[in-house]
Structures are given as structure tokens and as C-alpha cells.
Amino acid sequence: MTLNVRGFAATSADAPLAPHNFVRRDPRDTDVVIDILYCGVCHSDIHQARNEWHQSIYPMVPGHEVIGRVTKVGAKVKGFSIGDTVGVGCMVDSCQHCESCAESLEQYCEEGATMTYNSYDRHDNMMTYGGYSEQIVVAEKFVLRVSDKLDIKSAAPLLCAGITTYSPLKHWKVGKGHKVAVVGLGGLGHMGLKFAKALGADVTLFTRSAGKEQEAYRLGADHVVISTDAKQMEAVKSHFDFILDTVPNQHDLNPYLDTLKRDGTHILVGLIEPIEPALHSGALVMGRKTVAGSLIGGIAETQEMLDFCAEHNIGCDVEMIDMQDINGAYERMLKSDVKYRFVVDMASLKNA
Numbered sequence: 001m002t003l004n005v006r007g008f009a010a011t012s013a014d015a016p017l018a019p020h021n022f023v024r025r026d027p028r029d030t031d032v033v034i035d036i037l038y039c040g041v042c043h044s045d046i047h048q049a050r051n052e053w054h055q056s057i058y059p060m061v062p063g064h065e066v067i068g069r070v071t072k073v074g075a076k077v078k079g080f081s082i083g084d085t086v087g088v089g090c091m092v093d094s095c096q097h098c099e100s101c102a103e104s105l106e107q108y109c110e111e112g113a114t115m116t117y118n119s120y121d122r123h124d125n126m127m128t129y130g131g132y133s134e135q136i137v138v139a140e141k142f143v144l145r146v147s148d149k150l151d152i153k154s155a156a157p158l159l160c161a162g163i164t165t166y167s168p169l170k171h172w173k174v175g176k177g178h179k180v181a182v183v184g185l186g187g188l189g190h191m192g193l194k195f196a197k198a199l200g201a202d203v204t205l206f207t208r209s210a211g212k213e214q215e216a217y218r219l220g221a222d223h224v225v226i227s228t229d230a231k232q233m234e235a236v237k238s239h240f241d242f243i244l245d246t247v248p249n250q251h252d253l254n255p256y257l258d259t260l261k262r263d264g265t266h267i268l269v270g271l272i273e274p275i276e277p278a279l280h281s282g283a284l285v286m287g288r289k290t291v292a293g294s295l296i297g298g299i300a301e302t303q304e305m306l307d308f309c310a311e312h313n314i315g316c317d318v319e320m321i322d323m324q325d326i327n328g329a330y331e332r333m334l335k336s337d338v339k340y341r342f343v344v345d346m347a348s349l350k351n352a
Contacts, residue, residue, distance in 0.1 A: 002026050003033075006349060007133030008323055009059040013051035016327045017132070019352045020059055024137050025126050032080050032143045033072035034088065039131035040065025040157035040316070041342035043187065043248055046330050048118050057118055063131030063344075064090040064116040065159040067152045077140045085152060087144040087306065088136060089159035090296050092116050092128060096141075104300040106142075132323065134349060144303050147310035154315030157187065157341040158306060160296065161316060165192040166305040167297035168244065168267045169199060176200035178241045181225070183256065185212055188246035188270055190317060190340040193220040196244070198312045204240070206256065215339075219317075227255065238262070238287075246270045253291065257283040265290045316341045322348035 002023045009020035027033050045062035047053050066088040070080050080086060093114035094106040101109050114122050117130030130136075146155055165188055174180055180201040182192040189205070196203045197220030204223040205216040213224045225232045236259045243256055248270040254277070256266060268291065275291075283289060297305065309315060317340045321329050329342045 003135060003137065005129075005133050005135050006352075007061045007129065008326060008349070008352070009061045009129075009132070010049040010056075011059045013049075013056065017049065017062075020061065022059070022061065022129055022133075024129065024135065025121065025124060027072060027074055027137050028139070029074040029076040030140050031074045031137050032070055032077060032086065032140055034066070034068040034086060034136050034138065034143070035071050036066055036068040036131055036133060036136060036346045038067045038153055038156045039063040039344045039346060040160065040318075041321075041326070041329055041333070041344060042157075042160050043333060044160075046333065049330075055118075057127065060118055061129035061132050062117055063133070064088070065156045065161070065343075066116070066131035066136060067146060067156045067159075068136070071135075074140070079140055079145075080143060085146045085148070087146050087155065087159050088116060088131065088138050088142065089144065089163065089302055090116055091299075092119075092138050092142050093122055095122070104298040106298045107295045131346075132326070132344065134346065142299055144299070144306060146306060149310040149313075150306070151315050153320065153343055154318050155306070155309070156343050157316040157318065158191075158309055159302070161187045161191050161341060162309065163297040163302045163305050164188055164269050164295070165244065165246070166195050166308070167301055168269060168292075168294035169195050169242075170297075170301065170304075171294065172242055172265060172267070174199050174201050174242060178202070179239060180204070181206050181236075181240045181243045181256075181259065182221075182246065183227075183243060184246040184270065185216060185219075185340075186246060186336060187316070187338075187341045190219050192244045192246055194314050196220065197222075198308070198314060204236070206243075233259065240264055242267060244269065249273070250276045252277055254280050254283065257289060257291075260287065260289050262287045263289070265292055268293045318343045320345055323352055324348060
């Protein structure tokens with residue numbers, strides 16, 4: 001039997017999120033049923049709810065930073081038991097047979113990963129609905145173990161903000177001896193600082209305005225550079241091995257390219273729009289520099305990231321909200337009025 005579930009949904013691009021009853025699929029033998037305790041709020045939830053990426057399907061229940069407890073397991077589930085604390089990130093399935101899936105890089109599935117919401121289940125074609133809800137049903141392979149060493153409230157955004165910044169740092173083998181700069185001090189940026197520091201790098205925050213120094217140092221930065229200050233930018237010319245750029249909107253990359261060493265890499269994790277203004281390719285050619293991009297991580301790497309956070313006592317800095325406050329939270333996020341990630345206490349859904 002399908003599950004009748006309550007959540008919050010957007011019914012159109014210009015409608016506020018509101019209470020919504022919907023149906024989840026009948027759990028399969030390989031499925032885990034999860035009561036959702038907390039769900040992080042990602043900037044992509046806003047993009048999707050408001051159809052800013054022009055591929056939204058309504059009604060839509062956002063949310064892909066899910067922490068909950070297992071309430072039921074299918075007959076073929078071996079890795080989870082009732083009562084386990086678990087997480088669900090941005091994906092709930094993939095083709096499982098392409099080259100990327102074979103390398104545990106399901107996020108790059110060549111047939112397209114099945115996303116946690118605003119996607120179609122590849123087996124029964126039902127819509128997927130996200131974590132702004134009471135329960136979720138997920139295939140075991142896409143469920144993550146959450147250590148009891150983690151604060152589960154601050155762990156929720158690790159499922160997107162965390163893995164989005166951890167994955168490129170691991171892919172490019174960032175560690176001791178590297179100089180890493182992080183552009184932007186938001187939900188992604190503050191995690192980038194924490195991870196780069198924990199991996200042993202010398203870490204700098206690039207920010208456009210003064211006044212963030214102490215906060216940056218608290219989060220792990222060794223240095224702060226005001227990117228609008230020509231003298232400070234000149235002082236770090238040809239200085240960095242890697243730049244982790246977390247800014248989600250168009251901005252000029254050229255001043256940052258000048259701060260990279262030869263063979264340095266500028267990694268985009270926030271921007272998925274055209275790069276404007278255009279890149280000056282001379283900076284790339286003359287220094288054999290690279291502008292690269294990175295998505296989230298695969299399931300194995302996401303589990304590795306959660307275990308790394310448990311070992312190093314890393315979590316997101318969060319502000320808790322009730323489900324009823326989600327529309328106001330969206331507006332605050334657009335004003336950068338949160339340090340650094342909203343997390344919804346799903347117990348509040350009972351009062352919605």
C-alpha cells in the first residue's frame with residue numbers, strides 16, 4: 001500500500017509553500033522507510049520552488065538534506081534496522097550500470113540520477129518528493145549512516161552543503177602544504193573553510209567586505225583577503241594552489257585567476273549560470289591554470305564525509321526554524337540573513 005504523507009509544497013512558481021497531502025510509493029523489498037526529524041534548507045530549494053532553473057514540476061515538496069530514523073525496512077535490506085539514525089541527500093537512485101555509477105559517482109550518472117525531489121522514480125514513474133514532509137521512502141543503497149557522534153541538527157546540511165564542498169577538496173587531493181582560498185562565506189563557504197582546515201591546508205577567505213575576519217578565523221581561516229582591495233589582491237598574486245568558489249550568482253572570476261599559482265585550479269561549486277564577465281584566457285594559457293566545476297559526491301564519498309565530520313567534530317552552523325516559517329526563511333536566505341543554514345524541525349509539521 002502507498003503511504004499517505006503530509007508535507008509542505010509549492011503548487012506553482014509564484015505560490016508560497018503551504019501544507020500539502022501526498023502519496024509516497026509502497027515500500028519495496030530494498031527500501032528503507034524513514035520518519036524525518038530534520039531537513040536543511042538549501043538555496044537550490046528556492047531555485048526549484050520558483051522554477052528559476054525552468055524544469056520544475058508541481059506540486060513540489062522540496063528538501064534534500066534529510067535526517068531521520070528508520071521505521072521500516074524491506075525484506076532484502078541488510079544494512080539498516082528499525083531505530084537507526086540515517087540521512088538522505090540529493091539523490092535517491094541512479095541507473096547503477098553506467099561508467100559513473102560503477103565508479104561510485106552516481107551524481108554523474110550518464111542516464112541521469114533520480115533526485116530526491118522534482119524527479120521521476122525510474123521504476124514506477126511516480127514523482128519524488130523531498131524532505132519537507134513526515135516520511136520518506138528510499139532505496140537502501142542511497143541511505144546514509146549517521147554517527148551518534150554527530151549533532152543531528154547540524155548534520156542535516158552536510159547532505160548537500162557539506163558534500164558539495166568536501167567532494168572537490170578530496171578529488172583534487174587538498175591537504176598539508178596546499179594554500180586554499182574560499183570565495184564566499186555562506187552555507188557552502190563556511191563548510192569549505194572547515195573542511196580545508198581539517199584536511200591540513202593553509203586557508204584564506206576571500207570576501208568583498210571587511211568585518212568578517214573574526215568569524216572567518218572562528219570557522220578555520222588562517223587569513224582573510226578583501227577582494228575589493230587592490231593592494232591585498234596584489235599581495236596574494238600567484239599564491240594559491242586551489243580556489244573553492246561557492247558564490248551562486250554571476251561574478252568576475254578574472255581577479256581570482258591572478259591569485260592562482262601555475263597549475264592552480266579555480267573550482268566552481270555554486271555557479272551554474274553562464275560566466276560573466278568573460279574569462280581572460282591569457283591568465284589560463286600563460287599559467288596553465290584551470291577553471292573547473294564540481295557537483296555533490298557519490299554515496300560512498302558522502303558516507304566518507306559524514307564519518308570524517310564525526311571524527312573531526314564538524315557540523316554546519318545552523319538556525320532552527322518551524323515548517324510554518326519556511327517562506328520567511330526563503331526571503332531571509334535571499335538577503336544572506338542566516339548563519340549559515342536553516343534547518344526545519346519537522347516536529348512542527350504536526351501543528352501546520
